[in-house]
């Protein structure tokens with residue numbers, strides 16, 4: 001069989017994992033990225049076991065360090081510090097918390113020489129016929145291959161070109177802040193829900209503390225065109241220090257020990273449901289381009305990593321494209337539609353601002369917390385409340 005070729009558009013976590021997974025199975029990959037260089041900035045990221053399994057298969061998990069998954073005490077609190085749900089770290093499925101840049105580097109470090117990286121290329125269109133697909137760059141460059149993987153994020157140009165009728169991104173009604181604090185590692189983590197505001201923190205495997213917060217707010221006038229990790233610093237009119245200064249310890253200290261210029265702010269969007277088809281002929285959507293979700297389950301990048309694993313697996317299994325791609329679409333669109341929906345619902349619950357509704361919510365959560373304590377040896381079947 002002649003060498004199979006793929007063009008991957010976008011070198012975020014989804015795109016680099018797709019490039020790694022395809023090249024590992026013998027594909028010659030061209031990876032296109034509009035930014036002048038490859039990389040991720042930003043704060044922490046939760047990597048759940050299913051995504052870690054894919055990274056393990058690629059040889060990237062080992063590069064994240066041997067700290068393993070941390071079993072921290074955690075749960076859900078009120079802003080005054082009273083626990084609503086308290087869980088022991090060993091009683092639930094836990095993610096590995098890593099810095100985004102480290103995750104990205106761990107994946108790109110596995111690239112063989114057959115991955116050709118082209119930065120500074122902004123894709124503006126895609127064309128295809130029965131035998132190949134061609135991606136077009138803004139300077140008129142053309143990249144032709146057997147397969148195109150569009151991993152170009154929330155505002156995917158490729159998705160819009162292929163699905164002009166899909167409504168695209170939808171504002172959630174809240175904005176998110178993220179930071180990494182240089183503090184002594186606390187012995188717990190978890191999330192705190194107020195009225196229209198949330199705050200969460202977890203130790204990273206490198207010993208620093210990742211925190212995130214949300215605030216109900218109108219969307220900023222101009223949605224950031226950059227990827228989430230390259231968002232603008234916090235706008236002065238919504239001051240994260242002020243918003244959380246009276247919340248329980250160590251929240252004010254975590255914000256205080258984070259250089260303000262490194263705090264990121266992103267308005268939170270997800271993709272309108274139903275999601276578009278993930279496959280059109282020889283062009284595949286992957287990651288946020290296919291299924292951007294609110295960050296409430298901490299699963300968006302993990303889903304992108306799993307997409308890449310399933311895509312490479314199905315192409316290997318079927319050997320020919322239509323059957324493999326149909327299977328990828330079926331498996332991943334079903335799974336990620338559920339995640340988008342669950343994450344959206346969790347966000348609505350977490351952002352409740354009405355005092356009566358918030359008190360009722362907290363009362364119900366406290367009852368759930370008490371019931372969970374009566375079942376100490378049961379692993380929860382669903383993920384615990386987990387961060388933006």
Ligand SMILES: Cc1cc2nc3c(=O)[nH]c(=O)nc-3n(C[C@H](O)[C@H](O)[C@H](O)COP(=O)(O)OP(=O)(O)OC[C@H]3O[C@@H](n4cnc5c(N)ncnc54)[C@H](O)[C@@H]3O)c2cc1C
Nearest residue numbers: 010012013014034046123152153287288298299300301302
């Ligand atoms: C506040 C917040 C917290 C989050 N926390 C977590 C978490 O803890 N765990 C988790 O799993 N997920 C988390 N996520 C979700 C996660 O960040 C995204 O799901 C993930 O980054 C998506 O990766 P991607 O590669 O699909 O897209 P992106 O990261 O958006 O990458 C797209 C890439 O394509 C490039 N690109 C775009 N358009 C073009 C073009 N026309 N031509 C060429 N290149 C282009 C961009 O420059 C970019 O590099 C969080 C998200 C937010 C907003």
